[in-house]
Amino acid sequence: MVTDGRREHHGDEQAVAVVRTSVEAVFREEHGRLLATLVRRFGDLHLAEEVAAEAVEAALRHWPVSGVPTRPGAWLLTTARRRAVDRIRRDHNLALRLAVLQAEADRADPAPSADGDQELPDDRLALFFTCAHPALTAQDRVALTLRCLAGLTTAEVARAFLVPEATMAQRIVRTKRKIRDARIPFRVPGIDELQQRLPGVLQAVYSIFTEGYAASSGPDLQRLDLAEEAIRLARILRRLLPAQREVAGLLALLLLVHARRHARTGPDGVAVLLDEQDRSRWDRPMIDEGCALARVALTGGPPGPYGLQAAIAALHDEAPDLAGTDWPQIVALYDVLLRVAPSPVVALNRAVAVAMRDGPAAGLVLLDDIAGDPRLRTYHLYPASRADLLSRLGRHADAAGAYRQALELAGSEPDRDHLRRRLDAAQAAAATATD
Template identity: 55%
Template sequence: MSTADEALGTAFREEWGQVLATLIRVTGDWELAEECVQEAFAKALERWRAEGVPRRPGAWLTTAARNTAIDRLRRAAVGADKLREVAAMWHEPGTPGSEEHAEIPDERLKLMFTCCHPALTMEARVALTLRTLAGLRPAEIARAFLVGEATISKRITRAKQKIKHAGIPYRVPPAHLLPERTPSVLAVLYLLFTEGYAATAGDALVRRELCAEAIRLARVLARLMPGEPEVSGLLALMLLHDARRAARVDADGALVLLEDQDRTRWDAAEIEEGTALLDAALRQRDPGSYQVQAAIAACHARAARPEDTDWAQIAALYGTLSRLHPAPVVELNRAVAVGMAEGPAAGLAIADALAASGTLSGYHLLPATRADFLRRLGRTEAAAQEYRVALELAGTEAERGYLRGRLTELGG
């Protein structure tokens, strides 16, 4: 792969959301903005290969997208005021000249609140924001929702149409309306981080740039809403997970299970910050699902050795989480914790009930979890079959490599 191709890939991951947010803000046209940004990236591929990578890729892409927007608006014979507004857009996203909103000093966070308008369903808000701001493909978003790619594509299309037809403005809601959109924004940030921490597809298990962007935006939101415990809880959760990121894969990119990780590689500063944020949030005595998940992550972070992990406490916390946020994935995680606290037979019973319900059909971690319980119970042949099913469903090479290794251990 050439230097230009690598630079463009990095720019797509790091700059897509910012460039698109700027174009949407200025043009007021979602579809036009997306088309112009896509064309800018296509031009970059050709020009950067021939002329070299610019010093500021984001500024180059913004200018290219802006010029395309001016051409299209001119051909459409729109008003002179709109043309002047777009033509004035010379600044690079995020620089002091970007007319930042006084309350939310980030274009992407502003657009995130726009996407999370209460006129849209929760599913549509989250899907649209992940597609628009993170540049995630419909297939990646579909895996996060455990639905088909076509379903997600339709949700995104309908959400864009509703924003256009309802005249939903690109602006931050007043302070008294922020709470009604906050749950959606938190869900977006969490799924953005999750896609970075455990990618749904590709060669790499971890996408560091997505983790970093989710944490950055969560920090901005925490400064905006310092008294909101779930915002602090989410930031704490991200930091406590991110602290283990470097130890999750080995030098060859292979998956390393939590129990086998070198805990000296965990980021002590992130653990300390995350724990402090969690403690401050819990003192407000307004528990929520992100605070409970952060408490689970803190249980792992505080264990100096795998055998020091308080699995009974973790299982109890997952029980609390199930009541606050009932979801099949939460129940699967509870099965793992129960299996560690009470033995594999107890965990397998929960996992088997999930399999019978069909709610996690196609989710590779369900057969992988059942396989692990069966292996620990000495049921080798049944375990091998479940590992094969998981192998067929796994989306990343790191996960497939781990599952192949387990099959080899079982002689399969």
């Protein structure tokens, strides 16, 4: 009997675990849409987050007993709405603050049916523009996008920013308060404003991917969880804004770069540069999808910065090896990119491409031309690139000095390990030349 009881208890635990996994999967998939629908209806991001969390807690209690509903997202929405209405009824101040917003939302959004089977309207595009409003700082935009649209917990967002959870919680609260107090509208901008606001939305998603592609610090070169969340968000944007070529360009760029993820580190975890990567490990279906999207981004008008970067990434991904890369075309694309979106990082990447086309001396001249840009002072890839070109020119002592500078600036351990190896090789070559 005891054994049977234990088996029964173990079976119950397994059932709860399965349901918990289902709830987490549903919440991850539906979080942004659920939150956006609640914000549209009640006009308060903080309230929407709290009742969404309460709906998930309710699901964890009820679904093990009643089973996962046919439309779990709709179940969560109905439950969250009821919780929000209960809060508003209890809180007189909240009711007063939301009264006008509630009336406007009711006119635009008919009351849902009681059975909870209605489909969730997709208001995520409005939430994208709210989270990426120009009144917010760049870091706050990224943090709020991760929290509200990617569905990351505050602890996960804090890890992405490498700050304590309490610090991130305060930042998110302040940002949501700023949205409320500044009465930042929850809406998709009109066609005239859209083109001005869209780059901020794309930049928020790209910033998430950048941290995932090359972690600013820590034991790993890549944060695949962040990179994949950015791709998921870019796919949502692509579905919601199919006519925007720069959205296609952003998704293309992320896919073409992420396709190399498995080859970017060696068995020991050390970074592997493009010229040394095993290209058979690149994700070919992802490359094919990215190339198709890049063609969309470059068709129908002047190319934007993400479309141009996607085209450069496609040339890298389609090349059989470093020597077989179309460097003249890459340099030409960088020339256009410098005109469209000038930045010291673009100038740096163009200099490296010129070095591949015309030789290291030509690239070094271009790197020296931008040496005084203050934005490169903390960017470890600038001295690392100089060191590489100096090594190719046989100036090993100078290369060692540049590698030391890059090593001081690098954040992640795989990057630092790679630079240490390059520094050791440069010092050995310099010593041999001296002997």
